[in-house]
Amino acid sequence: MAESRKSKKAFETFINGVWKDHPVFSMLLGICSALALSNKVENAIAMGAGVTFVLLATAILISGLRKIIPNRIRMIVFMITIASFVIIVDRFLKAYFPDIAASIGAYVGLIITNCIIMGRAEAFYVQNNTGLSIIDALANGFAYTYTLVSIAAIREILGFGTLLGMNVIPPWWPFEKAPWVVMTMAPGAFFLLSLFIWISRSISKMESE
Amino acid sequence: MKDIIKMLLFVIIMGTILSTAIVGVDSWTSPLIAKNNEIKIKTSVLKALGLEYTKDTIELVFSNKITTKDAVINDNQVKLYYSPDNTVAFQYQGAGLWGDIIGILAVNAQEDSISRVSIFQQEETPGLGSRIGDDAYLNQYIGKVFDPEISSKASSEKSKVDVITGATLSSEAFIKILNEEYSKYKNLLKGVK
Numbered sequence: 001m002a003e004s005r006k007s008k009k010a011f012e013t014f015i016n017g018v019w020k021d022h023p024v025f026s027m028l029l030g031i032c033s034a035l036a037l038s039n040k041v042e043n044a045i046a047m048g049a050g051v052t053f054v055l056l057a058t059a060i061l062i063s064g065l066r067k068i069i070p071n072r073i074r075m076i077v078f079m080i081t082i083a084s085f086v087i088i089v090d091r092f093l094k095a096y097f098p099d100i101a102a103s104i105g106a107y108v109g110l111i112i113t114n115c116i117i118m119g120r121a122e123a124f125y126v127q128n129n130t131g132l133s134i135i136d137a138l139a140n141g142f143a144y145t146y147t148l149v150s151i152a153a154i155r156e157i158l159g160f161g162t163l164l165g166m167n168v169i170p171p172w173w174p175f176e177k178a179p180w181v182v183m184t185m186a187p188g189a190f191f192l193l194s195l196f197i198w199i200s201r202s203i204s205k206m207e208s209e
Numbered sequence: 210m211k212d213i214i215k216m217l218l219f220v221i222i223m224g225t226i227l228s229t230a231i232v233g234v235d236s237w238t239s240p241l242i243a244k245n246n247e248i249k250i251k252t253s254v255l256k257a258l259g260l261e262y263t264k265d266t267i268e269l270v271f272s273n274k275i276t277t278k279d280a281v282i283n284d285n286q287v288k289l290y291y292s293p294d295n296t297v298a299f300q301y302q303g304a305g306l307w308g309d310i311i312g313i314l315a316v317n318a319q320e321d322s323i324s325r326v327s328i329f330q331q332e333e334t335p336g337l338g339s340r341i342g343d344d345a346y347l348n349q350y351i352g353k354v355f356d357p358e359i360s361s362k363a364s365s366e367k368s369k370v371d372v373i374t375g376a377t378l379s380s381e382a383f384i385k386i387l388n389e390e391y392s393k394y395k396n397l398l399k400g401v402k
Contacts (some may be wrong), residue, residue, distance in 0.1 A: 029294040036334070039336035039337075040336050043336070068219065069219070070212070070216045070219055072216065073216055073219075073220065075218075076220075077219075077354055080223070080224065081223075081226060084228075084230060087231055087234075088230070088231065088234045089240070091234050091235060091238040092234070092238065094238065094242045094245065095241035095242050095245070096239035096241070098242075098245040098249070102330070102331075159336075181374055181375055184336055184337060184375060185337060185375045189264060
């Protein structure tokens with residue numbers, strides 16, 4: 001009985017992360033980086049992986065220490081934890097993936113200010129055990145990544161005419177190849193992201209009715 | 210009082226552990242990052258001087274074909290890179306829209322013209338300003354003449370370069386950097402044959 005309740009809770013945590021409490025669609029967290037880094041799929045994957053790693057590491061550390069973190073300084077503790085892991089991701093990318101590090105450059109440092117991580121630490125990791133926190137981190141990281149990648153796929157095809165850097169516009173295409181410059185810029189991301197939020201909210205509404 | 214001591218202790222211990230982790234990762238990745246940077250500069254020099262290379266032959270081509278000379282400009286030590294046909298290249302650096310743009314500029318100093326230019330470090334907006342680093346954009350600089358400057362508004366085609374739609378500020382910043390840096394190196398390069 002206890003077993004099944006446990007696995008039900010784990011399942012719920014996962015579904016909440018990837019759909020019901022989707023960090024970008026329903027909580028509108030991490031929007032800045034979702035807008036800025038979703039114009040090329042390659043950048044979106046790297047950013048998604050970076051955020052997921054930092055989420056996971058923060059989840060493990062914060063939930064593990066949740067009973068001894070002094071309540072009054074918990075925010076500062078979250079901050080230094082997140083900052084440390086971000087520095088580690090940054091160094092790792094620079095050492096092993098210099099090309100990706102060069103193309104997403106400044107945004108890696110900005111993972112520190114990605115509200116998804118701070119938000120989940122405050123709302124979940126500091127109150128739940130490590131197992132559930134890991135599931136929550138993976139769910140939220142996955143949700144953030146699939147959002148970024150799906151927006152990036154549309155923007156990259158429409159804006160650059162490529163997907164993961166490969167040309168995808170067929171040779172018989174009669175118009176100018178990938179001329180939709182607005183898709184490569186921030187306004188294009190705004191249009192798409194709001195469209196995504198609209199669709200996902202409508203589906204959620206239908207589900208609950 | 211007891212709470213405060215507990216808090217302090219927690220912060221100190223946590224800070225120490227995390228700092229140690231960062232120092233560890235840093236000393237582990239530093240040599241790799243330094244090596245990557247060195248390769249980046251060498252690749253950029255070869256690219257700017259128009260020499261053929263593959264990923265595996267960068268070091269070899271560089272050591273066989275490039276002559277490096279030290280020089281001093283405004284009390285700063287700089288390096289000049291010479292190709293076999295005596296085209297000269299140097300490293301430039303200046304403020305872009307968000308951070309420094311660093312790269313290699315190869316010039317024909319007698320004609321004040323650009324042989325080729327490459328960028329190896331920039332922090333412009335990914336997908337927007339960062340496109341100033343694409344070959345498709347940089348190729349238009351080949352053969353442009355500093356007369357006395359290159360510009361997006363120049364009346365003569367010889368000195369006119371385009372800016373990228375949606376990345377005007379990054380493009381203009383880049384043009385400004387090239388003008389400033391060339392004017393610094395100009396006299397030195399003209400004096401040295």
